[in-house]
Amino acid sequence: MALVRTFTLPHYEQYPVQIALFKNLKNTSYIRSQLLEANPDFDYAFLDAEMILSPTHLLTATFLSLHAILTARQKTRTPHSELVFRLSPNNNIGESYKKFGLGPHTTNLIAVKYPLTSKQADSVAPNEHKVWDDDGSVTNQSVSEHLGRVVEGECVKIGEEGWELGAVCDVERVRKAYKVNGGGGKKGKKGAADGDDDKKDERKELESVILGIMTLKGS
Amino acid sequence: MAEPSPAPPIEPPPTPKTSRPIHTLPPPFSHDKLVPITQGAEALVYKTTFLTPNTPVVVKYRPPKPYRHPTLDKRLTKQRLLAEARSLVRCRKEGIKVPAVLGADWDEGWLVLEYVEGDTVRRVLDGWAHDVEEAKKSGDGSDGVKEREEAMLDLMTRVGREVAKLHELGVCHGDLTTSNLMLRQEDKAQTEDCAQPPLPSGDIYLIDFGLTTASIQEEDKAVDLYVLERAFAATHPAAEPLFQEVLRAYGESSKSAKGVLRKLEGVRMRGRKRSMLG
Structure with missing residues (x-):
């Protein structure tokens, strides 16, 4: 059993999202191979946890992708790929997977599961959007059981605030991905003595810029 | 010779139909969770929560104007909303103190902004x-x-x-x-x-x-x-x-x-x- 946290987003309460965090992942290649084979049991958004700055960062992308799917304006083929795509600052789906998805060297993993299912067959015309519906069979229980079985790694409990989701973030990589380099110059001048408060503020600043970039993508 | 009858008085055009009642937000927003803050000529501003139940945010909604042609209306709304959002993101990047942009839908006309206490x-x-x-x-x-x-x-x-x-x-x-x-x-x-x-x-x-x-x-x-x-x-x-x-x-x-x-x-x-x- 894995420790899965259910997030209920205001305004989309009817679609609770299941999120789990794993550290020291051991079977990266196995999960990747299942993903590439498009095994229907592995219908999750597997994200590189190092690329997630904060819970707000992840939840904003979640909200935006959920909104795109439910208003039938998604750019990708499944809800979970829409989330990976939404995180990325540009419009290349492959590149979003490379940057934010599960890579061959990923050791910290975030798995996200939407409670969505499509009744239509897979053979929908390429430029026609599938309609996604509420899937009652996705519960905290079912996700936790399945992830616990297939993911080999140290599962981390996600607390009330969810800050664990940003704990393993590689801020420099995130900065680079979004091409935000503010604060880099300041760092040299300020001593390390400034301490935690400054670091937190800087992260908050970076976060708000990233949220804006993600929101404006595709405009 | 009889005078030609004067032209009939001009009736005001009927109010155009809208897909939703005027001044209600599109889904997923529902009015029981929105607290109105203010209203301007173009937009309605509400306070609500976003992402977590205790994160206050501002939703700025530009309702469609029924007197405009729908195509033009959509374009103007999109243009103005994006201009605002882009400006805010740009300012934020440069460290000017403005509310952060948290989400937007330019087809529907809403913008979610950070709440400034x-x-x-x-x-x-x-x-x-x-x-x-x-x-x-x-x-x-x-x-x-x-x-x-x-x-x-x-x-x-x-x-x-x-x-x-x-x-x-x-x-x-x-x-x-x-x-x-x-x-x-x-x-x-x-x-x-x-x-x-x-x-x-x-x-x-x-x-x-x-x-x-x-x-x-x-x-x-x-x-x-x-x-x-x-x-x-x-x-x-x-x-x-x-x-x-x-x-x-x-x-x-x-x-x-x-x-x-x-x-x-x-x-x-x-x-x-x-x-x-x-």
């Missing part, structure tokens, strides 16, 4: 002007008044600097009034405790970029300042001298400010609108 500068000024008058009546020119005046001047300095930073970036606000300047006060509980009216401390946030334009022209910047000046004059006569401090701080903060201030003289003479000749 605090008072508008307008309310701070009103409160201060009121207190000054009270003090005059009771006749005690005590230190408290002096201290507050200094705090107000300090506030004006910060306003001037923030506006200068904005203009330096090549962004004009377009509707710079005292109501569109917020004084962010994080811990309100602390200030409410003391009997003395709170000194205006905190960061200045610029809000409502609905009419923003990207411009490097001194004219546009001068108009921004002119509008702010008029807003000060309209608040209270006592507030008028304070604006000089805003201009002083503005002039010191950026290199290009001198030209703008010179231009401001010209704008003062003729008003906000440029002459339409030629």
Whole structure:
């Protein structure tokens, strides 16, 4: 059993999202191979946890992708790929997977599961959007059981605030991905003595810029 | 010969049909979770929560205008909403204090912004002007008044600097009034405790970029300042001298400010609108 946290987003309460965090992942290649084979049991958004700055960062992308799917304006083929795509600052789906998805060297993993299912067959015309519906069979229980079985790694409990989701973030990589380099110059001048408060503020600043970039993508 | 009958009176056109009742937000937003804050000519502003049940945010919604052609309406709404959002993100990137953009749907016309806790500068000024008058009546020119005046001047300095930073970036606000300047006060509980009216401390946030334009022209910047000046004059006569401090701080903060201030003289003479000749 894995420790899965259910997030209920205001305004989309009817679609609770299941999120789990794993550290020291051991079977990266196995999960990747299942993903590439498009095994229907592995219908999750597997994200590189190092690329997630904060819970707000992840939840904003979640909200935006959920909104795109439910208003039938998604750019990708499944809800979970829409989330990976939404995180990325540009419009290349492959590149979003490379940057934010599960890579061959990923050791910290975030798995996200939407409670969505499509009744239509897979053979929908390429430029026609599938309609996604509420899937009652996705519960905290079912996700936790399945992830616990297939993911080999140290599962981390996600607390009330969810800050664990940003704990393993590689801020420099995130900065680079979004091409935000503010604060880099300041760092040299300020001593390390400034301490935690400054670091937190800087992260908050970076976060708000990233949220804006993600929101404006595709405009 | 009979006169031709006069033309029948013109009936006003019927109200065009809209897909939803007018002034309701599109899904996923529902009105039982929205608290109206204010309404302008183009947009409705609500307070609600986003992502987590205890994150307050502002939703700015531009409803469709039924009197416009639907295609044109969509395009204008999208254009204006995106202009606002892009400006805000750009300012945020450069470290100017504006609300962060958290989400948007330009086809539906809504924009989710960070909620800024605090008072508008307008309310701070009103409160201060009121207190000054009270003090005059009771006749005690005590230190408290002096201290507050200094705090107000300090506030004006910060306003001037923030506006200068904005203009330096090549962004004009377009509707710079005292109501569109917020004084962010994080811990309100602390200030409410003391009997003395709170000194205006905190960061200045610029809000409502609905009419923003990207411009490097001194004219546009001068108009921004002119509008702010008029807003000060309209608040209270006592507030008028304070604006000089805003201009002083503005002039010191950026290199290009001198030209703008010179231009401001010209704008003062003729008003906000440029002459339409030629």
